[in-house]
Amino acid sequence: MQGAGQGLEADLGLRLPLLEQRDDGLAVCADVELEEGSPTEASLAGTTLLQTTGNILNVFVGTGLLSMPFALRMGGWVALGVQALLLPLFALSGQLIVWAFDLLPAAVPRTYPELGRAAAGRHGVRAVMIFSFLELFGGSCILLMVAWRMAELLLPPGLGLLSTRQLAAAVVSWLLLPILFVDIRKGLSRLSAVGLSSCLLVIAMTLALLALDPHRTALPQQPPPGHHVISPGIIQAVGVFALSATAHSTLPALRTAMRKPSQFPAAIGSAFSIMLAGYTTLAAVGYWYFGDAASPLITTDLSTSSVYRSFRRLPVDRVLAAFVLVNTLCKYPSLNLVLQDMILSVLPLTRDEQGSFHPPLHWAAYALRLGLFAAGCTLGLTAYDALGSALSLLGGLGSISCSLVLPTVFYSLLAWRRSSRPARCGLAALLLLGAGLVVLVTGMNICELSQRCGGGHAGGGAGGGQGR
Numbered sequence: 001m002q003g004a005g006q007g008l009e010a011d012l013g014l015r016l017p018l019l020e021q022r023d024d025g026l027a028v029c030a031d032v033e034l035e036e037g038s039p040t041e042a043s044l045a046g047t048t049l050l051q052t053t054g055n056i057l058n059v060f061v062g063t064g065l066l067s068m069p070f071a072l073r074m075g076g077w078v079a080l081g082v083q084a085l086l087l088p089l090f091a092l093s094g095q096l097i098v099w100a101f102d103l104l105p106a107a108v109p110r111t112y113p114e115l116g117r118a119a120a121g122r123h124g125v126r127a128v129m130i131f132s133f134l135e136l137f138g139g140s141c142i143l144l145m146v147a148w149r150m151a152e153l154l155l156p157p158g159l160g161l162l163s164t165r166q167l168a169a170a171v172v173s174w175l176l177l178p179i180l181f182v183d184i185r186k187g188l189s190r191l192s193a194v195g196l197s198s199c200l201l202v203i204a205m206t207l208a209l210l211a212l213d214p215h216r217t218a219l220p221q222q223p224p225p226g227h228h229v230i231s232p233g234i235i236q237a238v239g240v241f242a243l244s245a246t247a248h249s250t251l252p253a254l255r256t257a258m259r260k261p262s263q264f265p266a267a268i269g270s271a272f273s274i275m276l277a278g279y280t281t282l283a284a285v286g287y288w289y290f291g292d293a294a295s296p297l298i299t300t301d302l303s304t305s306s307v308y309r310s311f312r313r314l315p316v317d318r319v320l321a322a323f324v325l326v327n328t329l330c331k332y333p334s335l336n337l338v339l340q341d342m343i344l345s346v347l348p349l350t351r352d353e354q355g356s357f358h359p360p361l362h363w364a365a366y367a368l369r370l371g372l373f374a375a376g377c378t379l380g381l382t383a384y385d386a387l388g389s390a391l392s393l394l395g396g397l398g399s400i401s402c403s404l405v406l407p408t409v410f411y412s413l414l415a416w417r418r419s420s421r422p423a424r425c426g427l428a429a430l431l432l433l434g435a436g437l438v439v440l441v442t443g444m445n446i447c448e449l450s451q452r453c454g455g456g457h458a459g460g461g462a463g464g465g466q467g468r
Contacts, residue, residue, distance in 0.1 A: 055254050057274060058195075063328075065282065070297075077229050078229055083241045091268055093434075095264075097252065120409070120410070131397075132342070150299065169377070173377070202282070207281070209306060227291050235441055239391065246400075303320070337369070344365070
């Protein structure tokens with residue numbers, strides 16, 4: 001994957017850079033637990049520990065789930081150990097960003113840019129806006145590419161002068177364009193079941209391969225593709241893992257909504273433990289079955305290279321593709337709106353008493369949405385055959401920067417003097433690790449993409465995949 005935060009529905013699974021204050025204007029102190037039966041508790045209707053854990057999972061688990069076996073193809077079996085180390089670090093950085101918000105004065109709005117301003121002045125604000133925009137715009141391009149690939153699986157091969165890919169892009173554009181002009185941020189929570197169902201179906205279908213085809217006889221390549229223990233691509237695998245474990249700017253709003261905010265560490269710990277178990281299981285089973293032929297999206301492999309190809313009476317692979325397509329089509333317009341609002345927020349525009357732009361800028365907003373959509377389509381088509389590298393690049397440049405480096409920097413600047421020496425050493429180590437990963441992951445993927453765009457690769461590599 002998403003101001004935003006709770007303002008957009010939590011089920012979007014988007015990497016949201018900004019956090020709005022509560023619509024009711026109330027603020028809940030993170031240190032105070034509400035007494036049962038109190039009027040304040042009744043009015044806020046806080047979420048329980050279990051509900052908050054589910055909300056965190058709902059926000060964090062998204063497109064990255066579909067690329068778990070591909071991450072192991074890039075890094076080998078050792079990548080499972082890397083993932084087991086990486087996810088706890090992102091859980092820690094999630095707690096750091098919440099603690100950083102606790103250190104802000106009560107009068108300061110609880111937004112990510114304001115956190116950056118409090119910690120590093122205008123440079124902090126700029127860092128938040130730049131890296132958040134990169135992450136969100138990159139995520140919008142990824143959503144388009146995923147939608148096109150799912151549409152390819154559902155459409156007939158070619159139609160007249162159009163290839164399957166061109167037809168898929170045309171159909172998805174035709175479906176998306178009308179929605180771009182409607183603010184659909186409200187009420188999207190009803191569609192959260194689509195995203196949840198697609199995730200559960202992906203995991204179930206992958207695990208079923210152990211029983212349906214234990215000898216991998218349905219794979220087009222015989223003997224089946226092999227496996228490897230470790231490869232230099234493990235750096236790129238880190239980018240994919242990071243992409244699947246970040247949406248940190250939503251966490252303060254999720255904790256504020258809790259009935260007992262002191263339970264938030266347990267919620268984030270539980271959520272990340274479940275994510276680690278699910279990601280590891282899907283990655284291991286998917287890589288065991290597809291081996292070094294795994295493509296960037298396991299939905300493509302399940303539909304084109306597994307035993308499910310022979311299921312004519314029950315085309316579960318096409319049902320899965322349809323679920324993912326619908327989920328993606330629901331997410332993209334809202335992400336487009338977030339990007340529009342982010343750009344408008346930094347322009348020198350006047351607002352009225354209700355906070356709306358004055359004079360009305362509907363025409364400019366529509367043009368901005370179309371421009372973002374056109375730019376996303378252009379970049380998406382350019383990197384279409386390098387989806388794996390694009391996923392990893394987004395995880396390295398956007399996700400690690402926004403959800404590991406910046407929270408560590410901001411918390412360190414705000415709490416350095418009051419921190420113990422071991423805590424300072426830990427923060428410094430975490431910051432160095434995060435910065436190093438950003439450089440390594442970004443550098444490797446830029447080299448990979450430049451080689452592919454220059455014709456250095458034509459089929460394999462990190463971005464290779466199976467298509468029609």
